[in-house]
Amino acid sequence: MSEWEKNIRKTIPYVPGEQPKVKDVIKLNTNENPYPPSPKVLAKNLDMKSLRLYPDPAASLLVNAIAEYHCVKPGQVFVGVGSDDVIAMSFITFFNSEKEILFPDITYSFYDVWAEMLKIPFKRMPVNSDFRIVKEDYICDNGGIIFPNPNAPTGISEGLDFIEEIVKNNTKSVVIIDEAYVDFGGETALPLIEKYDNLLVVRTFSKSRSMAGIRIGYAIGNEKLIKYLSDIKYSFNSYTMNMPSIILGAESLADDEYFKETVKKVVITREWFTDEVKKLGFTVLPSSANFVFMSHEKAPAEDIFKAAREKRIFVRHFSSDRIKNYLRVTIGTDDEMKVFLEFLKEYLNGYALN
């Protein structure tokens, strides 16, 4: 290693799901929404000439729209470039003690990447044999807590009492609830933010709002928390939110009817698909998200993953020990899920014959 290399901040990066370059694929691997963004978003005319100007550093149009939507004050809202950006900023801002931060062993695999990169001590708390988060594990001295609710990649969600118990017993640290998938059937922790000044709830436009490509995430919490978060953001980059994101994000929030209709379609497809794969011998964890986590009694998940890929059906497989026999399957349209189901039937028939 050369001398200059010794001083470099080295890190093992997060590996996002594959974005296939080929066309005609069925893409069920990165939890995108199969439906387009709201027609209001699609119809919005953007004044591209104004791209010569810097955008509003406070992204006020979007912040105000989010505040109004959730009935909170604009000072309780922080926006960022996807919830990944919001959570990364939150790690920097809130997890600054010598104590370990806590998150589940089976969870969003970006958390340990941020913790490692920022040299934040952390501890993975094992989920139980049903893949549920064990509440009592989080009631102890710690440097902060983060987990998704519903959890990913399991899809399992916990109720408000469960979350409140954790927040209530951790007044000395910040608790972040990552609600990337909450709209598909979880229970939001937002009602608790007035009561607990150490709770931050993070949301995204990438899943339920069908806008992964535009990169909008946000956090809601006590005004003091948001101020600390903004101070860090302004110490990196004043203009995180670009003009199209600010305008189109606000437009999406103005179309609640379309939003609810799309979410409902995904949920109906999820329930139907779950019933169908169970008939094929799959165990499916109870999902409150726009994906299911499933494992077959005989066929190894990695083999199914590879065979599906050959048929241009992309699902997600994780190689870590406890979940290596599971597939995470994003809920697509009914037609896409029917094709995947047919593939599974054929594959399992062939498997039985061997």
Ligand code: PMP
């Ligand atoms: N949290 C969880 C649990 C996720 O699965 C994802 C999606 N990869 C994110 C946060 C980040 O989503 P985005 O940056 O698109 O808002």
